[in-house]
Amino acid sequence: MGRLSRRAFALAALTTLAAAGDAGAAPARRPRAGTEMRGMWVATVTNRDWPSRTGLPAAEQRAELLAHLDTAARRRLNTVILQVRPTADALWPSSYEPWSQYLTGTQGRDPGWDPLGTAVTEAHARGLELHAWFNPLRVAMHTDPSRLVASHPARQHPDWVVAYGGKLYYNPGLPQVRTFVRDAMLDAVARYPVDAVHFDDYFYPYPVAGQTFDDDEAYDTYGGAFPGRADWRRDNIDRLVRDTATRIQQIRPGTRFGISPFGVWRNASTDPRGSDTRALQSYDDVYADTRKWVRENWIDYICPQLYWHIGNSAADYAKLVPWWAEVARGTGTQLYLGEALYKAGDPAQPARWQDQAELSRHLTFAKGHPEVRGHVYFAAREVAVDAHGAMARVVADHYGQQAAPPR
Numbered sequence: 001m002g003r004l005s006r007r008a009f010a011l012a013a014l015t016t017l018a019a020a021g022d023a024g025a026a027p028a029r030r031p032r033a034g035t036e037m038r039g040m041w042v043a044t045v046t047n048r049d050w051p052s053r054t055g056l057p058a059a060e061q062r063a064e065l066l067a068h069l070d071t072a073a074r075r076r077l078n079t080v081i082l083q084v085r086p087t088a089d090a091l092w093p094s095s096y097e098p099w100s101q102y103l104t105g106t107q108g109r110d111p112g113w114d115p116l117g118t119a120v121t122e123a124h125a126r127g128l129e130l131h132a133w134f135n136p137l138r139v140a141m142h143t144d145p146s147r148l149v150a151s152h153p154a155r156q157h158p159d160w161v162v163a164y165g166g167k168l169y170y171n172p173g174l175p176q177v178r179t180f181v182r183d184a185m186l187d188a189v190a191r192y193p194v195d196a197v198h199f200d201d202y203f204y205p206y207p208v209a210g211q212t213f214d215d216d217e218a219y220d221t222y223g224g225a226f227p228g229r230a231d232w233r234r235d236n237i238d239r240l241v242r243d244t245a246t247r248i249q250q251i252r253p254g255t256r257f258g259i260s261p262f263g264v265w266r267n268a269s270t271d272p273r274g275s276d277t278r279a280l281q282s283y284d285d286v287y288a289d290t291r292k293w294v295r296e297n298w299i300d301y302i303c304p305q306l307y308w309h310i311g312n313s314a315a316d317y318a319k320l321v322p323w324w325a326e327v328a329r330g331t332g333t334q335l336y337l338g339e340a341l342y343k344a345g346d347p348a349q350p351a352r353w354q355d356q357a358e359l360s361r362h363l364t365f366a367k368g369h370p371e372v373r374g375h376v377y378f379a380a381r382e383v384a385v386d387a388h389g390a391m392a393r394v395v396a397d398h399y400g401q402q403a404a405p406p407r
Contacts (some may be wrong), residue, residue: 035404037301037336037374039079040383041133042068044102045086046141049380054105058112061103065115066122071384073126075391076399080123081198081260081376084116085134085185087141088154088170092116092191096184098149108149120192129195129405131258134185135202136240139168153180162215165208172204172236173218182244189251195405196256197248201305203237203288206280233287242298258301260338260376261290263308263320265327275323279315294333301406302333303376307340309352310361318365325371334373334406337366341377345388359390360397373406 043049050068051061072080084091089100089107092115098108103115116132123130139154140147143163148154154161154168160180162171170177189197204213215233223232245257262282266274270281273291282288293299304324308315321337328335339362343353352358366372377383383391 035373035406037079037303037334037376037405038075038077038399038403039081039131039303039336039374039376039405040072040075040077040380041376041378042080042082042380043086043378044083044091044100045135047102051103054102061111061115062113062118065119068380068384069119069122069126069128071380072128075383075395076402077377077383078127078403078405079129079131079195079376080119080380081131081133082116082119083133083135083200084188086138087135088139088152088181088184090116090184090188092188094184095187096153096180098152108151116188116194117192120194124193127402131196131198131256132188132192132194133198133200134188135200136181136185137170137172137204138202139170141167143168153184162213164205164213165211167205169205169213171215171218172240173215173222173233175222178236178240178243182240182247186244186247186251189248189255193252194255196258196300197244199241199259201260201262201282201286201288203282203286204233205286207285230284230287234283234289237287238289238292241293245298256300258303258336259290259293259299260303260305261288262286263304263306263338264315265289265291275315276319277315278313291327294327294331294335297332299333301336301373302328303336303338305338305340305378306362307338307343307378309343309350309358310365311352312350317362321366321369321372325369328371335371336374336376337362337372339375339377341382341391342379344382344390356389356393360393363394363398 047053050064052064069080086100088097090097091100099110101107103111120130139161143166145155160170160174160177162169170181172178219229219232223229226232248255248257264275264277264279264281266281266283267277268274282290294302306317306320308317310317324335339359343349344359346353363375386392
């Protein structure tokens with residue numbers, strides 16, 4: 001989900017926006033327009049959105065974070081989804097895992113302040129919800145365990161870890177791994193009144209040609225009751241999701257649980273229940289049975305990443321929205337849609353993304369499906385900079401008034 005940002009560019013953009021406001025700035029005490037999700041992701045992995053670089057003084061890190069919260073409020077958003085565990089680390093004083101390297105440049109080094117605690121307090125002060133975003137299984141963006149701090153659980157338990165595709169991952173086929181990552185993530189829920197726990201789209205890693213995720217030993221030990229390895233892997237992820245949901249309510253009742261998966265469950269050519277698409281399939285490729293989680297009401301909301309334009313030949317936004325609406329219909333799981341703001345105006349993207357109104361058309365189309373309860377934008381850097389004007393167009397066309405997030 002994203003690339004490394006340049007500090008000077010981000011700071012200049014945030015400073016300019018804070019000083020001048022924008023076309024979507026809301027007057028004080030404007031009446032609210034009902035309830036809908038209006039969210040943005042703030043990615044910390046590789047310093048994609050925040051902090052703009054590692055090693056900033058605590059005061060500068062804090063100022064950048066508050067600038068993002070202020071931007072969300074000015075754009076009349078109501079929810080910030082902050083990545084607080086990008087690589088088996090923490091943006092709070094965790095009892096389980098080291099401080100994130102994306103703060104100080106050194107894994108395990110105390111940054112001198114509490115980013116998650118500050119984010120919760122300051123988001124709530126602005127009328128925003130704060131959803132704590134966790135990547136459950138990614139350990140490192142490299143394959144060298146010796147680069148992890150000596151006390152890291154992955155070094156203490158090397159048998160928990162699998163190298164794949166240039167990264168290190170915890171092996172979800174091990175029950176002790178699932179228990180550990182669940183407890184490590186929910187340490188944050190025990191400490192802070194976050195409004196929701198949020199998982200992204202990374203479960204088993206996305207396929208890499210010519211490579212094998214080596215979980216043979218775990219499969220031999222625990223997979224005997226399943227027809228094949230794929231069914232066993234999906235059960236492992238099902239267990240992680242279901243058990244996390246249960247523990248959240250035990251630790252802090254009322255805290256919500258949401259997941260933002262890849263936007264295609266299965267293609268109709270594979271499964272008649274699937275969507276009219278020709279794309280990677282989360283069910284088959286990352287072993288995430290996202291449709292099941294909705295239909296079984298294991299999660300409070302799902303926010304599929306529908307990062308395609310209307311009319312895309314392989315995965316058409318206008319075909320996926322009704323498919324997901326049908327999945328969510330009659331369940332207790334709310335449906336939000338993940339929007340690819342980062343593609344707007346990118347010359348490497350198809351021509352439709354050069355049209356400033358493409359994202360606005362997404363919201364207009366989605367209004368025809370009452371199951372859609374809102375949208376989340378990837379990501380904070382683009383919400384702030386908005387060089388193409390696509391976010392300002394969304395605000396002007398659809399966010400004329402403030403709205404409370406759905407409950």
